[in-house]
């Protein structure tokens with residue numbers, strides 16, 4: 001699987017309602033369910049990474065923003 005295909009499959013997992021953008025709330029739910037982190041751990045983690053991913057600050061993560069974040073990770 002190419003990097004981009006792997007990223008897309010992760011992005012699709014994060015996009016719980018399948019509308020093509022990932023909201024902070026969706027990411028929050030995903031990390032709680034999939035990473036065995038408690039509420040505070042997820043909150044701390046997302047406080048750090050979210051601003052680096054949501055480049056235009058609209059509180060939604062587009063596929064383009066997601067790809068940029070992955071390239072820099």
Ligand SMILES: [Ca+2]
Nearest residue numbers: 054058060061
């Ligand atoms: Ca955004």
